[in-house]
Amino acid sequence: MSEISDIRREYTLGELHSEDVPSDPMVLFNAWLEVVRDSKMQDPTAMSVATVDENGQPFQRIVLLKRFDNDGFVFFTNLESRKAQHIANNAQVSILFPWHSLEKQVAVTGVAEPLSKAEVIKYFMSRPKDSQIAAWVSKQSSPISARQALESKFAEMKAKFANGDVPLPKFWGGYIVRPKSIEFWQGGEHRLHDRFIYTKVAEAWEHSRLAP
Structure with missing residues (x-):
């Protein structure tokens, strides 16, 4: 095995x-996201969403941020997926934006709430048609026999539509993660990183610097 401890x-x-x-x-998040987009980084809106199952086992996966505002961070998914099942049981989630090439990351804790059907339809209808069809094809997180099964189902649904x-599939929707804390991390020399955490208190934000 290669040595990794000295990397x-x-x-x-x-x-x-x-x-x-x-x-x-959110002002700082917007400014950082603009920097990330201007850097031409691939998948600038990719974020890791962590959920917890009924046994307390955490799971993470990458999804794409589709909207954010003062209310929170929005993503879309299959409502029969593992993440959706976890959220139905425990809506406490965390999000991480790992912008490694710019030595930045943003970590969010919050509560995931389902979006309204009107919001889901509006976004679904804006997707490319092949992406809309793909939403019908995959029973997300369930076992499948082979990739060919997905491709055959996709061809079938593409012909149908x-x-x-x-x-809109009845099993497809989205969530808004309403943040309780947002931490900004900027890499620093000699591991003296800059970290600031915002915490929601009532309807206001308080922030403080954290040791690296």
Whole structure:
């Protein structure tokens, strides 16, 4: 096996000073996301969503952020998926944006709430038609015999909806994660990273610096 314990590097791309930390974390998140998008990083909206099953076992997976505002962070998924089953049992989730190439990350804790059907339909109808069809094909997280089964089902559904709109599957929806805390991490030299955490208190945000 290759040796990995000595793999390390210095973080030198930026700093996060107290005077640059606004009172509203969404202002800082938006600014950071713009930097990430301008950097041409692949999948700038990719985020790891962690949920917990009924036995307390955590699971993580990558999904794409589709919208954010002062209310929270929005993603869409199959409502019969493992993550959706976990959320139905325990809506406490965490999110991580791992922007490694820019030496930044944002970690969020919060509560996932289902989106309204109107919001789900609006987004679903904006997707490319093949993506709409794919939503019908996969019973997410369930065992399948082979990839060919998916491809055959996709071809079948594509023929079925060839001459019309693709309806919203009843098992497809989305969530908004309403944040309780948002932590910003900026890599620093000599492992002296800059970390600031925002915590929701009543309807206001409080923030403080954390030791690296």
